[in-house]
Amino acid sequence: MNVSANKKGTTLIQKVKEEWKRNKELYIMILPVVIYFFIFMYIPMYGAAIAFKQFSPAKGILGSDWVGFTHFFRFFDGIYFVRVLKNTLVISVYSLIFGFPAPIILALLLNEVRVKWFKNLVQTVTYLPHFISLVVIIGLLKEFTISTGLVNDVFAFFGMDRFPLLQKPEAFRPLYIISEIWQTVGWNSIIYLAALSGIDEQLYEAARMDGANRWKQTLHITLPSIASTIIILFILRMGSLFTVGFEKIILMYNPSTYEVSDVISSYVYRSGLLDMNYSYSTAVGLFNSVMNFILLVVANKLSKRISKTSLW
Amino acid sequence: MKKFVALFLVFVLAFSVVGCGAKTEESKTPENVSGGVTAAPTTNETTQEEFTYPMEAKEFSYWMELVANINQVVTNMSEAPFSTALEKATGAKITYEHPVANQAKEQFNLMVASGELPDIFEYNILAEYPGGPEKAISDGVIVDLTDKLQEYAPNLYKFYQDNPDLAKLAKTDTGKYYSFPFIRGDASLMVFFGPVVNGKWLEDLGLEYPETMDEWHTMLTRFKNEKGATAPLTYEPWMLSDGNGSPFVGAFGIAEDFYLDEQGKIQYGSIQPGYKKFLETFNTWYEEGLLDADIETVNREQVAAKLTTGESGASMGFMASRMGTWIAATVGNDDYNFVGVKNPVEIKGDIPMFSQKDVAINGSMGDTFISTACEDVEAAMRYLDYGYSEEGKKLYNFGIEGESYEMKDEYPTYTDTILKNPDLTVVEAMAMYARSNYYGPFVQRKEYIEQYGYTYPQQKEANALWSISNVDKYRMPKxxxxxxxxxxxxxxxxxxxxxxxxxxxxxxxxxxxxxxxxxxxxxxxxxxxxxxxxxxxxxxxxxxxx
The missing domain is CATH 1.10.287 (Helix Hairpins)
Structure with missing residues (x-):
């Protein structure tokens, strides 16, 4: 119990002193992190002001003229606004639906494997793609999916027509998501494996006594035990729903798939190339962040209400 | 406790996974762009009065990007023999500052915003500074050189006097001169891109170099039927829409983007009747299997692979980085002989209206500026003007006489220090002694490319064929x-x-x-x-x- 809190009449300064005395090691430990966030995350935020300004390098961020919401309206009024917004959301939601459970499933499966060397092998093999540069991954993807590539060889073997998959709008999203899962599944499963290793063995033992089979054990012990980890990660993921990185899109897309692949970030990247309009890009970036923030808060609220787990 | 560990891990990972991924975009600016110059002005000694180099000692700070040609060898330009020689010749002591690779833009903006400008800097103001040079002058970033040019940069001034058309490219709409530009003078060496075919196949099939779109069709069909080419024509997709006037779009009398018509009026190519004809033709080629089925996704490596394994027999590309590579990959193989052919036309005998041809001063690379922070603008101008003098051109193009080049019958010939350096590649060695293989404030001379650019005779021939064009008349000026x-x-x-x-x-x-x-x-x-x-x-x- 907190001793000082019980004493009535202690001033705030005394409380702080008391608290500092008791936990000073902890405060010192967290100090670098606080400084880091302050310097690298909070101070640069004033730069976001140029979204409402007509940025001119000579006048600097603070000196440029205010233009209000001009840049935002210009983005909303664009012919392709609805399309890029839709594509961003669709790709994001798809990769959430398919990509989010994948590492959980992998972790659960690995958890059940009893042969140690096999488990290690699978883990290593699934981690590896994480360390390969995105450029190389997409390079491989392109090589595999051209009309004379591996994937088409398989298609041809089954008597289907050869077709360069990256020129097919229908194939773009599946390719994007599958390659993403392939690249990230192993790495992302580490978190869940860590959570899994924290489950008390006695729980399983008790369950076995009660006659629960492997499936029942997974369902009633393993999953509930890592539920909080899953939810936290899910909430964090919601916070980036409006963000589809332009690097991968730009490496993968071409005009024949624009209709499904052109997302906010890639569209802005192309606009940026043409007119190096910093203010406009910042406005779009800010719009993205605000949407993400709203989603994050909503997801957190929901989770708090439903499962009692939340970020704050 | 373990639960906390797991949660902690969650956070650590959630925040650390962000920084991955790299970005690449096929650069649309041709690398190894080159061009030599026989400077139009012949001599210029007579116009000069008493001023001679080296001038009295001056110090300047000089901000420039350290290009890939050299940044593996030195970390600062001052370490290159070129800089020492330039200092000795001009008398100006230069302190070089280089932005971190690929961050030139950010660092430049930071410099401008903070007002801490170097005396002299190289940057693409024309494209990268919002509002261009005019705005940079009125914002107080760079110095307006117009009034001082004649007196303090006589060599550059003379060049402008002799080449009024080129001078137009180097000033703003209100007639202000603002930079010391990189100048390519020799017309043939502004041409470095065009259609390429496998000449050996033409020979085997008894075909001439194709000139019209119909001849191209015949050729591609025979490549497909008689040579077993699965993708007779292939190219990197962005090249079709390249601003330089893609060979195939240009065949129909239009550029894909903006161009000038016969009356000198601006037209947008992609909505012209000619564009429809182009689309029809390419649609036919695609349906007939003459155009690579993977045409929207192939990249540089795949195009090279297709061409050098007989899957394809025709393409387009840059003289050095594409054609040169394809030739090098098939040296000694009798089935391949990549040659450049003329840009196609609709009616035989016509001269192509469009082709790739750079302008002598394109203002993007190597534009050099004097900032408002410079205390002695006149001396800085003297220093920069050196690159346009006869002596200066030699130093910038060939390096140090007796060390990196020798005069053989009036012809500056690179020595083995450049061409057969035991420690450095040719590119690196050249960049150590001169600036001819990238850019800078000087006039580039053609002897550079003659010794370095044409590795194979096919390239020289290609250059001549690609140069046949009326593009100067129809091209949209900058x-x-x-x-x-x-x-x-x-x-x-x-x-x-x-x-x-x-x-x-x-x-x-x-x-x-x-x-x-x-x-x-x-x-x-x-x-x-x-x-x-x-x-x-x-x-x-x-x-x-x-």
């Missing part, structure tokens, strides 16, 4: 829009280009029927192409009056 206009223009064109590129692919692949071409043209008009043309017309008017 005009500048006003800051307000350029923003509007960018918004309009970004929408239009997205739509145009998308529809182009659909028409070529037959996903969209060409019956809808009129609707397509109307859509582009609705997106504001007329306004864009209007802006360009006004800019062109200002350009003409420079």
């Amino acid at each position: 005009v500048t829009a006003t800051p307000e206009e350029s923003e509007e223009l960018a918004m309009i064109m970004n929408t239009i280009l997205t739509y145009r590129d998308e529809m182009q692919v659909k028409y070529i692949m037959g996903i969209e029927d060409l019956d809808s071409y009129d609707t397509y043209v109307q859509n582009i008009k609705d997106m504001g192409i007329d306004r864009a043309i209007e802006i360009y017309e006004a800019a062109l008017e200002r350009f003409k009056n420079r």
Whole structure:
């Protein structure tokens, strides 16, 4: 119990002193992190002001003229606004639906494997793609999916027509998501494996006594035990729903798939190339962040209400 | 406790996974761009009065990007023998500052915003500074050189006097000179891109070099049927829409983007009847299997692979980085002989209207500026003007006489220090002694490319054939829009280009029927192409009056 809190009449300064005395090691430990966030995350935020300004390098961020919401309206009024917004959301939601459970499933499966060397092998093999540069991954993807590539060889073997998959709008999203899962599944499963290793063995033992089979054990012990980890990660993921990185899109897309692949970030990247309009890009970036923030808060609220787990 | 560990891990990972991924975009600016110069002015000694190099000792700070040609060898330009020689010749002591690789833009903006400018800097003000040079002058970033040019930069001034057309490219709409530009003078060496075919196959099939689109069709069909080519024509997709006037679009008397018609009026190519003809032709080629089925996704390596394994027999590309590589990969193999052919036309005997040809001063690379922070503008101008003098041109192009080059019969010949350096590649060695293999404030001479550019005779021939063109008449000059206009223009064109590129692919692949071409043209008009043309017309008017 907190001793000082019980004493009535202690001033705030005394409380702080008391608290500092008791936990000073902890405060010192967290100090670098606080400084880091302050310097690298909070101070640069004033730069976001140029979204409402007509940025001119000579006048600097603070000196440029205010233009209000001009840049935002210009983005909303664009012919392709609805399309890029839709594509961003669709790709994001798809990769959430398919990509989010994948590492959980992998972790659960690995958890059940009893042969140690096999488990290690699978883990290593699934981690590896994480360390390969995105450029190389997409390079491989392109090589595999051209009309004379591996994937088409398989298609041809089954008597289907050869077709360069990256020129097919229908194939773009599946390719994007599958390659993403392939690249990230192993790495992302580490978190869940860590959570899994924290489950008390006695729980399983008790369950076995009660006659629960492997499936029942997974369902009633393993999953509930890592539920909080899953939810936290899910909430964090919601916070980036409006963000589809332009690097991968730009490496993968071409005009024949624009209709499904052109997302906010890639569209802005192309606009940026043409007119190096910093203010406009910042406005779009800010719009993205605000949407993400709203989603994050909503997801957190929901989770708090439903499962009692939340970020704050 | 373990639960906490797990949660902690969650956070650590959630925040650490962010920083991965790299970005690449096939650069649209040709690398190994080169061009030599036989400077048009012959001699210029007589016009100069008493001033001679080296001048009295001056110190300047000089900000420039350390290009890939050299940044593996030295960390600062001052370590290169070139800098020492230049210092000795001009008398100016230079302190070089280099931005971190790939961060030139950020660091430049930071410098401008903080007002801590170097005396001299190299940057792409024309394209990268919002509002261009005019704005940079009025913002107080760079010095207006107009009034001082004649007195303090006599060599550059003389060059402008002798080449009034080129001088236009180096000033703003209001007639201000603002930089010491990188100048390519020799016309043939501004040409470095065009169509390439496998000449051995032509020989085998008894075909001449193709000139018309019909001859191309015949050739590609025979490549397919008799040579077993699965993708007779292939190329990197962005090259088709390259601003330089793609060979195939140009065959129909249009450029894909803006160009000048016979009356000198600005037209937008992608809505012309000629563009429809181009789309029809390419659609036919695609349906007949003459055009690579993977045409939208192939990259540089795949194109090279297809060409050098007999899957393809025709393409287009840059003289050194593409054609040179293909030739090198097939040296000694009798089935391949890559040759450049003329840009195709519709009617035999016509001279191609469009082709790739750079302008002598394109203002993008190596534009050198004197900033408002410079205390002795006159001396800085003297220093920079050196690159346009006879002696200076030699130093910038060939390096140090007796060390990196020797004069053999009046011809500056690179020595083995450059060409057979035991420690450095040719590119690196050249960049250590001179600046001819990238850019800078000087006039580039053709002897550079003659010794270095044409590794194979085919390249020299290609250069000659690609140079046959009337592009100078039809090409859109490099005009500048006003800051307000350029923003509007960018918004309009970004929408239009997205739509145009998308529809182009659909028409070529037959996903969209060409019956809808009129609707397509109307859509582009609705997106504001007329306004864009209007802006360009006004800019062109200002350009003409420079």
